[in-house]
Amino acid sequence: MREWWRDAVIYQIYPRSFQDDNGDGIGDLRGIARRLPYVAGLGVDCIWLSPIFMSPQKDMGYDISDYMAIDPLFGTMADFDDLIATAHDLGLKVITDQVLSHTSDQHEWFRQSRQNRDNPKADWYVWADPLPDGSPPTNWHSHFGGPAWEFDPQRGQYYLHNFLAAQPDLNFHNPDVVDAILETCKFWLDRGLDGFRLDTVNYYVHDAQLRSNPPAQTAPQVMATDLYGMQDNIYNKSRPENLDFLKKLRLLTNQYDDIMMVGEVGEGGQKAIRLMGEYTEGDTHLHMAYSFAMLGPEFTPEHLRNCIEGFQQGAPGGHPSWSFSNHDVPRHVTRWADHAVSPNDLARLTCAMLMAFEGTIGIYQGEELGQTETVLTYDELTDPPALRYWPGIKGRDGCRTPMVWEHDQPNAGFSDGTPWLPVKDPQKTCAVDLSEADKGSTLHFYRDAIAFRKENPALTIGKTAFLNLAAPLLGFTRHCAAQRITCVFNMSKDPQTLSLSGPATIVGPHHARLEDASLVLPGNGFAYLSHDGELVLSA
Template sequence: MREWWRDAVIYQVYPRSFQDDNGDGVGDLKGITRRLPHIAQLGADCIWLSPIFTSPQKDMGYDVSDYTGIDPLFGTLDDFDALIARAHELGLKVITDQVLSHTSDQHPWFKESRVSRDNPKSDWYVWADPLPDGSPPTNWHSHFGGPAWEFDPGRGQYYLHNFLAAQPDLNFHNPDVVDAIIDTCKFWLDRGLDGFRLDTVNYYFHDQDLRSNPPAQTRPQVMATDLYGMQQNIYNKTRPENLGFLERLRKLTDQYGEIMMVGEVGEMGRRSIEIMGEYTAGSSRLHMAYSFAMLGPDFSVDHFRSCIEGFQAGAPDGHPKWSFSNHDVPRHVSRWSEYAVSDEAMARFACAMLMSFEGTVGIYQGEELGQTETELVYEELTDPPALRFWPAVKGRDGCRTPMVWEHDAPNAGFSDGTPWLPVKAPQAARSVDLQEADSDSILHFYREAIAFRKSQSALREGATTFVTLPEPLLAFHRQSDAQTITCVFNLSKDTHEIKLSGDATLIGPHLANLDGSKLTLPGNGFAYLTHDGALTLSV
């Protein structure tokens, strides 16, 4: 029997910004539960909750101080249980972020670890002596700027942090740490959770010999926080020991039936596709993985094709998850605007293209409204990199502003209080209620496209074979035992024509005209073609 997650549509909820039900300006679990019908009606199969665990919120919950507690900001364990129950009633699976590579510096484990070099948890984090001149043990960089090492006067040693200094890295070389982490995962599975989204899944282990990284082979265009990209990050992440931990975690999840784990591969470019393949190969590691390969500015036939074919070649038995937006990157409607006829055209085009990809697909909240990036001023920011490096870095707040539900309500229906990030007019104009009332809206298009994907066996489970056409025309066949669908996309603002050799019929949502053997695609046009025999395309 085919597993539920293989062709699922996963909807990411950013809890802070989805729905506030207690008026404090921050979204909460009760608010999410109230709005679950919206997600179910969209046609999604699963929701992914960004962190809801106890945290000082230095990095918006990605600094966990209690792996088995719900942060009071979001509610209680009872609220969590109620959310799970309601989601299951609606036919939705639920997975949560598990931030396992590091904790908060307020976690009891770290508080004990930093006291001395010989306490029971002294080796639970990555500690190292200074070099003879007092400098950090290696040249590794933090993603949020500066060295990845923070000196602790109490121990007279440095500790490792790949992100904020308030997010010390756990020492996964210590088996006691691994056992403790496995126990926290078991806690949530026992409460009925359907799986995990594993944050920074390739960061668990570090090089025990503490070797410094060599310089990058190609010097990147360095931004204020991108010193990280000036190194080949081969000793501080993606270590071979990671695979053993994933196999241990998979053994746990396999005890619970239809559990799914999706890993976030923290890497860019072709290497990220290779890691996705390695981490999902076979049936003893991750069920699937995604990377930032499609979450950046690249928008070309060669890019999308190389991502998909690269995964096919690297992991013929692995499974990918593809998405265009999430809580860490600018929204794709804004990110790809230079290629768009309009924001609305890009929203439809991206949806149609994503729904045609083989594997699992992900939607970030608001994406189904065609939501755009919010423009913020410095005084409105909360994101640590932006606060530190503004204006060179705008940060991630622009994609995290609240969900908009009712156009004329205070804060577009998100909260009766002052929201933690502002709701601005351009975003409120895309509210759910306005789009519900317009049968030609982006919201209705998403529902149509998702339903179409689910109704076609070729799009659910068909293999992908690319057709070579010149830029900006992306085309491929999806073939199952029951049918073949040819998917064609125009990645430009200009009109393009394609010649077909064979009879074909336009099906599903499309922006194209088929006149005999001529397929015309306007700017950001797209088409799904069904045919009985072979179909070739040319220009």
């Protein structure tokens, strides 16, 4: 039987910003549970919850101080159990973020580890002596700025942190750490989770020899603040030993029915696509992986084709997951605005594209409303990189502002209190109630497009064959034994016309028309074409 996740649509919920039911301005588990009928009504298969575990919230929950406790900000363990039950009753699977590469510096493991060099957990984190001149052990940089090493005077050593200094990296070369991490994962599987989204999945293992990274192989097109991008990060992440841990994690999940793991591969370009393949090849590692390859500024047919074909060719036995937005990048309707006739036109185009891609699809809360990035002032920020490097780096707060439910309610129905991030008027125009009332809204389009994907086996189990179309057109055929659908997308503002070699019918959601033997695509136009046999499209 085909596993549920192979052609699933996964809906990411950022708990802080979805629904606040206790009035403290921060979303919570009860709020999420109350809104789940809306999510189920989209036709998605699964929800992914960003971290809800005990945390000082230095990095909004990605700094965990207790892997097996719910943070009171979000509710109780009983609230979590109720959410799982509600989701399952609605036919939704539930996965949560597992942040395994690092903990909070407030975690009991780290409190013990930093006491001295001979305690039982002394080697649970990555510690190293200073170089003779007192400088850090390697030249590695932190993603959030500055060196990836923090000196701890209590131990007289540096510890590794790939992100904030308050997020020390665990030492996965220590088998006791591996066993402890696996135990935390088992805890949540036993409570009924359907799987995990594994944060920074290629960061678990560091180079045991602590070798410094060489310069980037090509001159990085980055700002001076992005020191990380100026190195070829071959020793601080994506180590081959990483696969050994993934095998152990897969053995754990194989003890349960219908579990899925999707890993976030923190790499760019074709290296990301290659790692996606390595991490999902066969049945001994992850079930699937995604990267930031489609989460950046590049929006061209060539780029998207290279991502998909690169995965097909590099990992014929692997399984990909594709998305255009998440909690770490500017919303794609804003990010790709230069290519848009209007935000809603771009939102519909990109939705139609995602629902035609082979693999598993991820959408981020508010994306289905055509939500845009929120413009914030410095005093409204909470994101550590933005606070440190403003205005050179705008940070991630703009994509994390609260969900908008009822446009005429305080804070658009998100909270009766003061929201942790503001709800602004441009975002309220996308509110769920307004979108529900407008049958031509992006929300209704997403529902129709998700339903169309599920109703057509070519789009769920079909293989992909690209058409050789010139930019700005992207085209490919999805085909299986039962069906053949050709998908064509105009990734520009300018109208395009293609000649067809034979008869075809436009099916499903579309923004195009057939005239005689031609397909006419307005700016940001798209169409799914049903046809028998081969169909050639030409300019």
